[in-house]
Amino acid sequence: MAPRGVIEHQGRLLSYQDLGPLDAPVVLLIHGMVSDSTTFSRAAQQLAERGHRVLAPDLLGHGDSDKPEDGYQLADFADSMAALLTELDAREVTVVGHSFGGAVAMQLAHERPELVRRLVLVSAGGLGRRVHPVLRAATLPGAHSLVRFVVNQRTAALYRRPRLHRSLRLSPDVVANLGRAGRGLASPPARTAFFQTLKMAIDPFGQRGSLLESEDVRLDLPTLIIWSERDPVVPVAHAHETHAHLRNSTLEVFPGASHQPHHHSAQRFTQVVSDFIAAT
Numbered sequence: 001m002a003p004r005g006v007i008e009h010q011g012r013l014l015s016y017q018d019l020g021p022l023d024a025p026v027v028l029l030i031h032g033m034v035s036d037s038t039t040f041s042r043a044a045q046q047l048a049e050r051g052h053r054v055l056a057p058d059l060l061g062h063g064d065s066d067k068p069e070d071g072y073q074l075a076d077f078a079d080s081m082a083a084l085l086t087e088l089d090a091r092e093v094t095v096v097g098h099s100f101g102g103a104v105a106m107q108l109a110h111e112r113p114e115l116v117r118r119l120v121l122v123s124a125g126g127l128g129r130r131v132h133p134v135l136r137a138a139t140l141p142g143a144h145s146l147v148r149f150v151v152n153q154r155t156a157a158l159y160r161r162p163r164l165h166r167s168l169r170l171s172p173d174v175v176a177n178l179g180r181a182g183r184g185l186a187s188p189p190a191r192t193a194f195f196q197t198l199k200m201a202i203d204p205f206g207q208r209g210s211l212l213e214s215e216d217v218r219l220d221l222p223t224l225i226i227w228s229e230r231d232p233v234v235p236v237a238h239a240h241e242t243h244a245h246l247r248n249s250t251l252e253v254f255p256g257a258s259h260q261p262h263h264h265s266a267q268r269f270t271q272v273v274s275d276f277i278a279a280t
Contacts, residue, residue, distance in 0.1 A: 004064065009083040012071070015064035016057035016084060020048030025277065026090040029056040030081065032099025032125070033197055034185065036063030039098065042266035043273075050274050052094075057084055059104070061193025069189075072196040074126075078107035085115050094277055096120040098262060099234065100201060102127070106211050109218050118222040118280050120273055123231050123259050127238040129206035135233070136204050144195050147185055212245050222280040223249040226272065228264070230257035250276060 007014050017037055027047055029040040037044075037056035044054045058065040060080055061072060081104060085093055095116050097105030102124020109116040125131070137143065185191050201208060211217050223246050227239035236253060243251040252272050258264035 007087045009080050012066040020053040024053040026093045027052045027054050028093050028095045030097045030101030030104050032101050043262045043269050046270040067189035067193045074107045077104045078111050081108050082112045092117040094118050098122040100125045106217050120224045122226045126211045127242050128210050130235050131207050132233045139199050139204050224276040225251045228254050228256050228258045228261050231259050233259040
């Protein structure tokens with residue numbers, strides 16, 4: 001685990017990891033909903049070993065960052081990422097966004113083009129309506145109460161039991177993912193942050209449209225699109241459609257059915273990202 005830093009933005013604390021040489025080109029890693037910066041642990045370490053300075057923040061409402069009662073619009077997240085880069089005097093940054101973090105990355109590039117040199121969209125949200133039915137169902141009335149009943153401080157201890165993990169034959173990666181989800185839902189402030197973020201991005205019929213249909217995507221920005229061929233959360237069709245739409249994009253489709261290719265195939269991911277940075 002890399003040392004953590006903290007910045008204050010608009011009275012709220014934003015936690016981040018900082019790896020690699022301080023004078024190296026910066027790679028910003030933005031995670032998705034019900035997650036935190038640890039989803040990038042493997043990739044972040046490998047990118048740092050390849051000579052990049054890697055910043056991996058916890059978005060507001062997630063991980064070790066503050067969990068305010070409001071401020072979960074897409075522009076709010078992009079603004080806090082810009083504040084982090086400005087505080088650390090980072091320019092010409094490669095911004096990597098996973099899942100919902102992909103939408104944040106695109107918004108950041110639109111609002112603060114002087115900060116962003118290139119984009120990497122990993123199983124990204126905000127590129128079409130289709131999304132996993134569970135996320136759509138979570139926007140329905142009563143979902144908040146159901147999650148509060150199932151995931152809370154009392155049940156968290158049960159879910160952490162190794163005996164349960166063994167009986168369900170859960171892999172260490174699945175256990176780690178469930179742990180991140182549990183931390184993102186167990187406390188009332190974290191649940192509030194999740195549901196506010198979710199309902200901003202998704203409704204019962206799917207994602208709230210595509211940023212490609214708006215003016216919030218820079219068509220000329222060098223963009224690398226990374227997806228798994230059988231992504232269970234956001235279909236790979238979004239990757240192909242985005243690649244066709246963005247004239248300066250490169251598409252890499254990894255084998256398998258992971259929604260986290262940066263974690264599941266970390267070595268290939270870091271190689272592809274490093275090659276993309278070198279080529280652009």
